[in-house]
Amino acid sequence: MKRFAVLLSFSLSLSLLSGCTSMQPPAAPPLFADARFAPPREKVGADDLFTLSPAMRAYLHSQPFTLQLRQQGQRHGLVAALYSKSDLKLEYESSKTRTAAETYADRSGNCLSLVIMTAAFAKELGMPVRYRSVDVDDTWSRTAGLYLASAHVNISLGNRVESGVRSSDQDAMLLVDFIPQKEAARLRARELDEEDIVALYLNNRAAEMLVQDRIDDAYWWARAAVEKRPGMIRALNTLGVIYEKHGDMQLAEQTYRAALEREPENMAVMRNLQPVLATLGKRDEAAALARRIASIEPFPPYHHFDKGMIALRAGKYDTARELFELEVKRAPYNDEFRFWLGVSHLQLGDLTHAREQIAKAVDTSTRQEMRQVYSAKLAHLRRVGAVGTHIR
Known part of the structure; x- marks a missing residue:
């Protein structure tokens, strides 16, 4: 199978951090071929990316929200309100990169979507925001013949700037990031402009169109991303795949x-x-x-996994387990690797480790439909409790 590697940007612990220097990539040469593609079937662009919906505005003025801000301060109150398990109950879901309004309405989104929604609320409250790209290893997944590499983006919030009041460093920025605080503090990062975030959104939408085999629509989204940030590697790569x-x-x-x-x-x-x-x-x-x-890179993403699947189908369960373990070691948050490692344990009669790995697949999955699949398998294992059960 031909490997197409597409670079995405997803990724939101609390810590105090200062920003890094922004780096503007050089412009790319003209690379567009509009006449070769049919017009898009939907509106392409990001004009409403940070626009608050009426429901979002109503939430901003609701009594519970304003009380949260009074009790915890604007920055901490906003984060607590948005990401508490008892209020909005946002769910991580990576199949689509959403606008701020879509993320709020659906109560779900990938990390880039959550960054966008957080920024929309913060800006409405008068808080300065900064975006950062964090230097972590790309997380790979595979969908519809595409190898998708997800990078890490986060957001930091400053105190509201009052009229006539000056602040030397915005009283340090409050970082909102899914990486634990101690780990986040050790990682290198560079500051992004809001235009970078817009281009990343457009590029993600292009990749999502590719997953659906909507090549013409993917072209227009990728074109918009390259036009927004001509030197962005991720957007150029996506356009090349298209x-x-x-x-x-x-x-x-x-x-x-x-x-x-x-x-x-x-x-x-x-x-x-x-x-x-x-x-x-x-x-x-x-x-x-x-x-x-x-x-x-002698062993590309999924190299050991594909060999493990061949071994599993051949009944070589020890070999399959060893190969899946190699992939889990270098990509511990890949739910697919965790699930099939659990299956190999099950075929070897190790129900305890099978349950453990499939439970981790549930926890690490970023797609709702796969969480449902894994959860059903896990529930079945917990009911059965018998050695030698086969997952089919």
Whole structure:
């Protein structure tokens, strides 16, 4: 199967942090091919990304919300109100990147959506906000033949700036991040402009259209992302994947090369470019790039997992377990790896570890439908309680 690596931005503990220097990427060359794609089936853009809905405004003026702000202060009160388990009851769900209003209405969203909604409320309350991209290893998932790499984005909130009052450093920014406080403090980060957040939203929507095989719609979303931030590697890579899936190999090559000019060691882009070069007859260059990729990352995402699935189907359960354990070690929050590690334990008659791993799959899954699947399997295991049960 052809591997398409698409780079996404998801990701929101509380800690005090100062910002980092913003870095504006250089512009990319013109890479658009509008005439090759049908018009989009929906509105493409981010004009209403941070717009508060009437329901959100009503919530801002509700008695419970205003009481929370009075008791805890604006910043802590806002975070407590938005992310408490007893009030909005927001649920993490990664299948779609939502606007602020959509996240509030659905009571769910991925981390980028939650950052956007938090920013919308904070700005309405007069708080300065800062966005940051955090240097953590990309989290890989696989959907509809696409390998999706999710990066980490968070938001920090300043105190409301009163008229005529000056603050030296905005009294330190309150960071809202899903990473635990001690870990977040150790990680390097760079500050993002709001335009970067908008471009990341547009790029995510393009990737989500790709997952649904809506290539024409994906093009217009990716085009908007590149237009918003011409030098953004993630957007250029997504546009290259779209051209490749559309059969426009020369445009795909040009777009991947434009991305590599800005980040020569980007593994996702290199992996996408290599088969395009082979398809275009540039076999020596493709072979050289393949050797370079192998020297940097000999075992790509899902390498051990795919071998583990082959072993599992062949009844080699010990081998399968060992291979799944290798993937879990390097990607502990991948629910798919956890689930199938649990299955291998089950086939070996180890019901205790099977339950443990499938429970972790439930906890780490970012998609509601998969949490339901894993939960059903886990409930079945807890009912059965018998050695040797097979999951089918």
